[in-house]
Amino acid sequence: MAHGDYDCCAVCDSKLGYSNDARTKEEVCAYCAVALVQVGVLARNGDEFAQWIKANDIATIYEKLVNRPVKRCYYGNAVDDALNEKGYFDANNQ
Numbered sequence: 798m799a800h801g802d803y804d805c806c807a808v809c810d811s812k813l814g815y816s817n818d819a820r821t822k823e824e825v826c827a828y829c830a831v832a833l834v835q836v837g838v839l840a841r842n843g844d845e846f847a848q849w850i851k852a853n854d855i856a857t858i859y860e861k862l863v864n865r866p867v868k869r870c871y872y873g874n875a876v877d878d879a880l881n882e883k884g885y886f887d888a889n890n891q
């Protein structure tokens with residue numbers, strides 16, 4: 798199966814489940830949801846995570862996500878777009 802056949806996590810880009818109509822970074826996996834709450838980031842889905850990214854400066858984003866394996870997805874999505882706008886991936890060589 799290609800990555801495009803799976804729904805993926807908005808944070809770590811891990812496979813959440815097979816889908817004939819895959820959703821790219823629209824959900825947050827359970828592991829990332831707990832990790833985000835532990836650092837005070839309340840994002841239940843990709844839209845909320847993208848909005849949080851847009852509302853914060855890059856220093857805050859680094860501070861909160863330093864221990865999260867934030868991964869870019871091959872497919873376009875709002876989360877990666879927001880991180881790109883902040884320069885997150887460039888600074889982290891991703």
